Amino acid sequence: MITLTVNGKAHQFNDDGEMPLLWALRDVLKYSGTKYGCGKGLCGACTVHVDGQPIRSCITPVSAIAEQKITTIEGLSEQGDHPVQQAWQSLNVPQCGYCQSGQIMSAVALLDRNAKPNDQDIDLAMSGNICRCGTYQRIKKAIHLAADLATEVKGS
Amino acid sequence: MKQIENVSRRGFLKKLGISSTALVLGVQLPSMLTIPKALAGSLATDKFAPNVYVQIGTDNIVSIVVHRSEMGQGIRTSIPMIVADELGADWEKIDIIQGLGDKKYGSQNTDGSRSVRRFYQPLREAGASARMMLQQAAAKQWQVDISETKADNNFIIHEKSGRQLSFGSLVPAASKMVLPETSALILKAKQDFKFIGKSDVALVDGEKIATGATTFGFDVELDNMQYAVIARPPVLAAKVKSFNADAAKAINGVVDVVQLADLEEPAVFKPLGGVAVIATNTWAAIKGREALDVQWHESGHQVYNSDSYKEALAKSCDNPAKVLRSKGDVAKALSDAKQVLKASYYVPELIHVPMEPPAATAHYHDGIFDIWACTQTPQSAQGTVAQITGVAAENININVTLLGGGFGRKSKPDFVVEAAILSKQLNVPIKLVWTREDEIQNGYYHAVSYQKLAAGIDENGQVSAWQHHAAEPPIGATFSKGADLISSEADLGLIDMPYDIANISCAVGKAPAHTRIGWMRSVTNINHAFAVCSFADELANAKQQDSKAHLLALIGKDRKIDFSTENAKYGNYGETLEKFPVETARMKAVIEKASDMAKWGRKLPKGHGLGIAMHRSFVSYVACVVEVSENSDGKIKVHDVWMAVDCGLAVNPERIRSQMEGAAIFGLSLTFFSELTAKDGVIQQSNFDGYEIARYSDAPTTHVEIIASDAAPGGVGEPGVPPIAPAICNAIFNATGKRYRELPLKQYGIV
Numbered sequence: 001m002i003t004l005t006v007n008g009k010a011h012q013f014n015d016d017g018e019m020p021l022l023w024a025l026r027d028v029l030k031y032s033g034t035k036y037g038c039g040k041g042l043c044g045a046c047t048v049h050v051d052g053q054p055i056r057s058c059i060t061p062v063s064a065i066a067e068q069k070i071t072t073i074e075g076l077s078e079q080g081d082h083p084v085q086q087a088w089q090s091l092n093v094p095q096c097g098y099c100q101s102g103q104i105m106s107a108v109a110l111l112d113r114n115a116k117p118n119d120q121d122i123d124l125a126m127s128g129n130i131c132r133c134g135t136y137q138r139i140k141k142a143i144h145l146a147a148d149l150a151t152e153v154k155g156s
Numbered sequence: 157m158k159q160i161e162n163v164s165r166r167g168f169l170k171k172l173g174i175s176s177t178a179l180v181l182g183v184q185l186p187s188m189l190t191i192p193k194a195l196a197g198s199l200a201t202d203k204f205a206p207n208v209y210v211q212i213g214t215d216n217i218v219s220i221v222v223h224r225s226e227m228g229q230g231i232r233t234s235i236p237m238i239v240a241d242e243l244g245a246d247w248e249k250i251d252i253i254q255g256l257g258d259k260k261y262g263s264q265n266t267d268g269s270r271s272v273r274r275f276y277q278p279l280r281e282a283g284a285s286a287r288m289m290l291q292q293a294a295a296k297q298w299q300v301d302i303s304e305t306k307a308d309n310n311f312i313i314h315e316k317s318g319r320q321l322s323f324g325s326l327v328p329a330a331s332k333m334v335l336p337e338t339s340a341l342i343l344k345a346k347q348d349f350k351f352i353g354k355s356d357v358a359l360v361d362g363e364k365i366a367t368g369a370t371t372f373g374f375d376v377e378l379d380n381m382q383y384a385v386i387a388r389p390p391v392l393a394a395k396v397k398s399f400n401a402d403a404a405k406a407i408n409g410v411v412d413v414v415q416l417a418d419l420e421e422p423a424v425f426k427p428l429g430g431v432a433v434i435a436t437n438t439w440a441a442i443k444g445r446e447a448l449d450v451q452w453h454e455s456g457h458q459v460y461n462s463d464s465y466k467e468a469l470a471k472s473c474d475n476p477a478k479v480l481r482s483k484g485d486v487a488k489a490l491s492d493a494k495q496v497l498k499a500s501y502y503v504p505e506l507i508h509v510p511m512e513p514p515a516a517t518a519h520y521h522d523g524i525f526d527i528w529a530c531t532q533t534p535q536s537a538q539g540t541v542a543q544i545t546g547v548a549a550e551n552i553n554i555n556v557t558l559l560g561g562g563f564g565r566k567s568k569p570d571f572v573v574e575a576a577i578l579s580k581q582l583n584v585p586i587k588l589v590w591t592r593e594d595e596i597q598n599g600y601y602h603a604v605s606y607q608k609l610a611a612g613i614d615e616n617g618q619v620s621a622w623q624h625h626a627a628e629p630p631i632g633a634t635f636s637k638g639a640d641l642i643s644s645e646a647d648l649g650l651i652d653m654p655y656d657i658a659n660i661s662c663a664v665g666k667a668p669a670h671t672r673i674g675w676m677r678s679v680t681n682i683n684h685a686f687a688v689c690s691f692a693d694e695l696a697n698a699k700q701q702d703s704k705a706h707l708l709a710l711i712g713k714d715r716k717i718d719f720s721t722e723n724a725k726y727g728n729y730g731e732t733l734e735k736f737p738v739e740t741a742r743m744k745a746v747i748e749k750a751s752d753m754a755k756w757g758r759k760l761p762k763g764h765g766l767g768i769a770m771h772r773s774f775v776s777y778v779a780c781v782v783e784v785s786e787n788s789d790g791k792i793k794v795h796d797v798w799m800a801v802d803c804g805l806a807v808n809p810e811r812i813r814s815q816m817e818g819a820a821i822f823g824l825s826l827t828f829f830s831e832l833t834a835k836d837g838v839i840q841q842s843n844f845d846g847y848e849i850a851r852y853s854d855a856p857t858t859h860v861e862i863i864a865s866d867a868a869p870g871g872v873g874e875p876g877v878p879p880i881a882p883a884i885c886n887a888i889f890n891a892t893g894k895r896y897r898e899l900p901l902k903q904y905g906i907v
Contacts, residue, residue, distance in 0.1 A: 016408055019439045027383065027437035032375040033368020035560070036438075037511050038592045042844040045511055073368030080367040088366045092358060092810060095228030095818055097365035098372055098511040098560025123853040130844060132511050132561050133228045134821025136855035138814070 002066045006031060007075025017063035021055075022046045024062045025072060033073040033101050037130070044129030047102035047109075048072050054109035056128075073101040076108060083149035084108050087142040095133035103129050107143050116147050204327040206289055206335055208260050209239060209282040211253075216310055216324030218245045223255035224275070225266040225532045226361070227510075227562035228818070229873045230811030233360050234272060235279060237351040237808055242283025242344055244307025245323075247351070252360055257534025257554035266532040267567045267675060268729065269774035269871025272807050276869045284341045286330075293329035294321050346866070355810040361558065372560045373515035373530025378585040381517065382411060384578055385441045385589060387450045388430040388598045391837035392671055393419050394455035399431050403447040409440025413448070414578060421637040423672045425540045427574045428598055434582065438589060455837060460670030462604070462833040466502065469606035472627035472665030473500075477641055481651040481724035484659030489621035493612025497698055501609070501687040502898040503881075504831040506602035508676050509849060512560020513595040514571035517587040518579035525552040525579070529572045530559040537569035541576045552576075563822075564675035568600050593842040600674025601832065603628040603645070603667075605683035609691045612659075619695055619710065621659040626650055628683060633669030640666040642680070647727040648773065649684030649878060651719060654743060655692065656712025660722060670837060677822060678874035681773045682881070686899070689769035689882030694895065703886060704751050704768050711770075714741040729775050735868055736775040742802050742863075743770055746779035749800035749861055754781035763787065764795075765891025769879035774871025776803035777863075778816070782856075782883040786892050792906045794824060794856040794884060799876060801860065804867035813860040816876040820858040823880020825849040828901045848902070 002013040004024065011029050020039075025031040025048070034057055037045030041056040048057045049071040076082045084107050087093075094100045103126070110117055110125040117125065122140050131139070200213025211219040220239045226232040236250055255261050262278065287307045294312035295302040298319060305312050311320040351357060364370045389395070401413040412434040419429040431450055435441035490496055516529035525547055531537045534554040542549040559566055575588035590598075605628035612621035626646075632639035642664050651662045676682075696706035717738040719726040728736060747770050751757075754766060763785045770779035780799045784792050797820045806812055829848035833840045841847040881899060888906075889895050901907060 023437055023439035030377065036374060038844050040843050040845070043511065080363060085366040089358065089362045092362060092814065094359065094362065094365045095814055096511065096559060096561045097361060097370060100365050101368045104366065126852045130511065130849060130851060132509055132849060134818035136821065136852050137817055137858060
């Protein structure tokens, strides 16, 4: 028995501890916002936060993250109004939208440790997230916008 | 000055229908319409439904059916824009209903860049007929002439008297009105458009995407559902010899193992066969599949090896089987030429890699199929499931989820059939998913191609001959076993080469298919535009002329091209030449626009180069200019892409720009990184490590301009892709003097 704390809620997990967190979240605990893209940690679609750090849930076994706090896209904000989520909407960032949960989780983690990233910082931090639709340019813009927003929040 | 202000002042959250007391700063959205509030749907039982696309409830909610699949092109926003505009609807009172697969909507096959192209007029008519019936109802009540009324913001308004009635209040009366004849419909004038052509419409699914609340094919959940993956043959049409069901069943969570019928070619949209593992979760199913140890019989397609296949394609170009366009006497013109230029181009086999691989959930019960799938083609999914399972089409409900990318892969419903077969056989709801490895190794592939071009330059410096021979396995082989000659693929950039040259010959050589060949975003335009637009640049450089000036001269005087006068049967994307002519003036206009954007002719920094390419596809015109640089290590970086697009009337300019931005990345991926190779019939790549696509640091800044036009709307999703690869290679030549004719460029160590 493993206790998984997802978005502040504790879940009892009775399945195989070797199961990647991705499938535990999606199939067992029914958090479908976290996406499968490659299963090998190559594309970033499955990015979630574990104790605030971005990880690839598709290659992280459940047994490795017991006792730590997991945050998924559903838990990023109560009202869907995290500055990154607002910036994404205001710039119409997504095309198909499938990779965007992972993109947003990576972007939030970047802004948490670097409040004002430049383009190179963004390239580096986001390099593990693929978007086949090609929204990279808008995501960069949105990260800058979210950084400005977050600064405004702190300053107000 | 950043456009930011305190949202609590502006009521941003209120506008989004969110209540919060927390101080949250929002981005100012002065230019964005908010997301429709009514997305929760209309609860009215009394509805006015004048046609299959529009329903209006007594609660004043306008439900608009989107019958096409959303895969990132923005169609769930664009269709409502068209209908709501003609109807005079209040954007915040619309509800969007995703249409089930049903022939009553007309074609739902969301490919070929034709949703707006084919449905702009019918959707406007649907909105207009509903509006006119509402107007009739109001005019009757007020005892005024219908011409004195107008629709705006969900009201019918009588301006003279200032009276107005909401759409909802008119539902009972409007339902009794006579449906106007199409010829009697009065459509809005362009200057009155409120949504069409405007860039301030927010994506209808934007908020749900940003909060992870959307449902893609992978996300469907049913009670008592089981999860399935399938071990498919590594070589096309290889049959199952043996497998170890017990080993799979020993995995915790595995509940069943099912052998599927072996594939009999042609593949069409049939399942590939193999062995399915059913489990209580996806992970267990994948582990079970690994334990299966399937052994396969040999397949005739084991002869497929990329190296030798490439050589065979090159030879096939030397001995073409069919001439598809012939003007003048190319052989004579080449022999008379002062200078003959020859070049060969190669584009490898490619695959779609949408971020969401195929997935479908099927529930067979009471003789009925309820199916949810990320399909581009619900009607063909319905038809193929009916054909293979024997269940009547009318008892098969195909629900279209959001698609996590499509790019043509999800136009083929084989995965939907797999889910249906398993659910019917096992009598439980089944979610069938493809892993990334499945998607790459068992796909419908973009055809590998070899092309040989030759051109003659006469004593006056004119290009007097153009000869283009291509060999590539045909999509036809997927539908007719043994087909080895392309047909309609030649209409995609081969026989519609637009240059004004006196002697032209376009021919194709045989190429047997050893994988399922299918459509991928812009299809063989990728191969042909790469060759044609690169070769045009090679001619300019051979003649020591400016690439842009030479390209304009090659295209020649303003004219509408009719390829039938040159012994070619040109399909024009299923459209008439009257409605969608091949216009050289529009080609030149996009070239001029893109060049202006890029400041063509300016002095460039050391190591930098500009390249240009123009291609017409899906009846739209796109020119692009690319700026690259080579660093001291010989590595190439793409800095900027300037794209000018003429797609006729621009219905949703904001999504047109995003499609061009995406096309630039799609084109850049195949230019530099992507390649599939086969060994003994088996695709050697299996994930994003072997099959690479562009990442952040590779992404240029893409600038897009849309040519203002009143011409009928053309395609948008695909036309941006073809000119990218040649423009990049032309720019690299301009920067370095090195000409690359084989993709992807990573093989040359320049990235």
